[in-house]
Structures are given as C-alpha cells and as structure tokens.
Amino acid sequence: MVTMITVEHLTKRYGDHTAVDDVSFACKSGQVTGFLGPNGAGKSTTMRIIAGLTPPTSGSATVDGFAYRDIPNPSTQVGVLLDASAQHAGRTGAEILRLSAMTMGVPRSRVDEMLEMVSLTPDEADRRVRNYSLGMRQRLGIANALIGDPHILILDEPANGLDPAGIHWMRTLLRDYANRGGTVLLSSHLLHEIEIIADEILVIGQGRIVAQGTKDELLATNGARVRSLDDTSLADALSRSGIHAQPADGGGFTTDATPEDVGRVAAATGIALIELRPGDGAQLEEMFLQLTQQTQREQPVPQGVQ
Ligand SMILES: Nc1ncnc2c1ncn2[C@@H]1O[C@H](COP(=O)(O)OP(=O)(O)OP(=O)(O)O)[C@@H](O)[C@H]1O
Secondary structure: OOEEEEEEEEEEEEOOEEEEEEEEEEEEOOOEEEEEOOOOOOHHHHHHHHOOOOOOOEEEEEEOOEOHHHOOOHHHOEEEEOOHHHOOOOOEHHHHHHHHHHHHOOOOHHHHHHHHHOOOOHHHHOOEHHHOOHHHHHHHHHHHHHOOOOOEEEEEOOOOOOOHHHHHHHHHHHHHHHHOOOEEEEEEOOHHHHHHHOOEEEEEEOOEEEEEEEHHHHHOOOOEEEEEOOHHHHHHHHHHOOOOEEEOOOOOEEEOOOHHHHHHHHHHHOOOEEEEEEOOOOHHHHHHHHHHHHHHHHOOOOOOOO
16 A cells, blocks of 8 residues: 555644644545545645645645646546535536546547446536536546546545435545555545445644544444442442443443443442443544534534524
8 A cells, every 4th residue: 555645734824724734644544534524624625635626724634746728638646526506507427528538648538438327418518517416516526536547535525415325426436446556635524424434534623623533443343231239339440440431322421441341340349230241333423423413513603504
C-alpha cells in the first residue's frame, strides 16, 4: 500500500470562521478512506482544497506527491466528483462525457463504456442534465470522474440521491476499484454508509479530525456491560478498584474495564452479577451523535423548519 493523498496541517479560514482546522491525514492505495462528519464539518472544503479548487489558508495537500494544480492532465490521474448538481445543466449527459473524453485525450469509445457502467440508458444520455434526477446526476458525475481511468478517486457525498439499488451498485464499484489498487477518498454524513464501505475512517467535526483509524480499530468492542443484584455496592467496589462505571439504560453500568476485570471485582466483594458482557462497540456512534447534536445546536434553525 502506497500513500496517494497526503494532507498536512491544513487550515482554511473564511473571515473569523475556521472551516478546516489543522487537518492531517493520508489515504493509501487499495483502500477506501471514509471521510465522515455532520453537515458543515469541513469535508467539502477539505476535498476542494485537495482538488485545487480552493486555496488553503495554511498547510498542504498533495496527490501522488504533487499539488493537484501541478499534475499534468489531472483527470487521468485523479477522478473528482464534488457537486453532482454543478454539471452543465444545458448539456446532455453524453455531451458532457464526450467533452471530457476530448479534453483528456481518451478514446471516444470510453463515453459509451462509462454510460453503460453507470447504467444510464441511451435515451437518458441524450436528455439535458437539467432534467436529470439527483441520482442520475450522481451516476453521470461518477462516469465523468472515471472516464480518464484515474487511479485515485475523490467523491463528495456520492451516495446522495441514489436509491438503495444505486447505493449498492456504487459500493460494489468502489470496492472493486480499491481491490484493483485504486485509492478512494469519499465523504458522507452517514455513519452507516461509511461503516459499510470504508477500510479507514476519518471523523471530522467543526473543522477538526476527532478520530481516525481503521474501521476495525474505531468499531472495536471494548469495555464491559454489567448488572448486579446490588448496583450500589458494585459501583463502590468498582470505584475502589479504579474502574470508571457509568450508569446504563436499563440498570447496571457500562465500564471501560474488561468483563474479566469487572468479574474479578464482583467476585472479590461477593456481589451476585446478573449480566456481564463485552461493551457493544457503540463508542463511534455515540461520538458521532454528540458531534451531530453539537453542530445542530450551533446552527440556527432555518425558517419554516420546526
Ligand atoms: N466559500 C465559503 N465562504 C464562507 N464560508 C464557507 C465557504 N465554504 C464553506 N464555508 C463554511 O465552512 C464550513 C464547512 O463547510 P463544508 O461545506 O466544508 O462542510 P461539509 O462537512 O462538507 O458539510 P455538508 O455535509 O453540509 O456538505 C461551514 O460552516 C460553511 O458554512
């Protein structure tokens, strides 16, 4: 595995608002890196900087060792889909792909190959993009990102607007692409989406990376869930042993210690347990929920929304 995208100490300020705050990460070949964060967390801004569309305030982003702008014929190296709705509304899907093929110098036969790959029918390909559904725009955007046969893909919320079959199709496409050695950086505001598809996960909140690691690391089960016939005494005993115990829904506690350690403390103090099992690995979900709630508190509720 080779590092293909490197982001180092990236910061972007708009006036006194810091949209991206000292963000660093790397994306490797053969892997899907999921970029997860609630609305307004800074995902799109980071991706726009990587794709050379927005200058950073400080820090750097390189793709295959180069700043995006210094890559000759970049679309044959890096496929980018940042905003499917930004495609020229007055052109047909086929026209957009033909134009891209021409600009990149790839054979025109790629246009039909790509249309077939993203399941846009000849009839749909000849419609103007303004009449496309969001899902069709995403498919066209993915076709456009892949037409130059790049080995790196940067996709901002590509699942938006796709129906369940479309989402399944996209996951399979990206998995195959990574399995063949490609590098994928894709963003989503949905934990479930990222959990299914990503090998590596970056979590961003209010411009900062708050967690990063392999999916297995971030979703690892740890801690223990315990209930007893005498929770008050159990809480005392755990606390005396330096184990932090948090009251849980439905009684008992969640702890940061292993079930084995909790079991030993209970046995040593003669407390009868009625439940003892590994924690349910919900830390990532809880953290993400907290991030989302924080963000919602800080953003004004739009008019007309209850
Ligand atoms: N051109 C701009 N001028 C001023 N502020 C901006 C600009 N672009 C983005 N921002 C702000 O930067 C922050 C991060 O926005 P960004 O679009 O990167 O978030 P995001 O994680 O992609 O969110 P979403 O999931 O909603 O697309 C937001 O507070 C946004 O309002």
